[in-house]
Amino acid sequence: MIAKSGRRDLSTPRAWRPISLLSCLGKGLERLIARRLAWASVHFGVLHPQQIGALPKRSAVDLVAALVHDTEEAFARKQVATLVTLDIQGAFDTVLCNRLVLRLREQGWLAIEPRALGQLVQAKTDRLASATKTS
Template identity: 90%
Template sequence: DSSSVFKAVRWLRSPGAFQPPPLQVDDVVYETQLDKANALRRATLERRTAEDDIQDPWIEVSPRKTIPFPHEISLEEAQDATLRTGNTSPGADNITVKLLTAVWHIIGTHVRRLFEGCLAIGHHPKPFRAAEVVMIAKPGRRDLTTPRAWRPISLLSCLGKGLERLVARRLAWACIHHGVLHPQQAGALPKRSATDLVAALVHDIEEAFARKKVATLVTMDIQGAFDTVLRNRLILRLREQGWPEHLARWAGSFMDDRSA
């Protein structure tokens, strides 16, 4: 059909070579590709430290309740977390979701055992913690000479992302089922979205207006929220909430000794 023809034409069309301009950090200008890459690495990946972290996350805690999080994994759950996703770019191993899908009938049982073993002992394999970082220009940014105009994109192992996705889905379900998060928390939770938050906001504003009152909205944004998570404090917080030890250890291993 005509749509397939247009797709083929777009693939054949050369996008042209894009040469990003020199990069300026403070008063220093970097012109070569290597110098710019190193400057972006320092500006975006090495700007955070763990100076405010605690020393020992394994101190004695007394959680009010225990949240069940079994380490047993079914073959269907492992397959769904690993394969039922977009065909994302692979990491350093160059193993794509398409390739994993093609050989799943051979490796599926072994992947399930791997994921189950990782959860049981609380370990995230080192190859899954190695990322290839690609710098992408932020939409609408015209001044590409500043590091703030670039966004780092981490390319991770598709197999490792399957394990991450599996744990994230279980965490989200358990958080809702056991009331770990506030009922109005919407981020990264199933069946909740920004649309729900907007609807709740509109309702509160209309309710205030109906009572002849003034509605005030305060918003906050944490710069680099995910980049500033402190490993040991996260482990301690998970244990205080009542999550099992093997999950806390996996989270600690997930954040430990990552490379890019």
């Protein structure tokens, strides 16, 4: 809260002006959308049943348990098991918003408004671009 200029009596609520940081609002909105998307993906069965990342009641422990199980099964059958992993930092920094919206529609995401998600991603990439230019 910031005191309004010209107000002498700071004991009244009208003497104060609420402030908020846009980045904080964006993070809160991002969390709400992520939770809604996670719920919708489980509820409507949009994702593969073995999709684990960023979904409720599916953790890294579940992923490791599945990996160990599959590896032990392969060894029991005298087969070879290979694991390839990727760690892609900043993978979504250059997402094409229109392409993302198109893919969401193709996958049947009717529970959300794809244009709103596209605008959120566009705002995020615009913020990243301006941060890169200023730093």
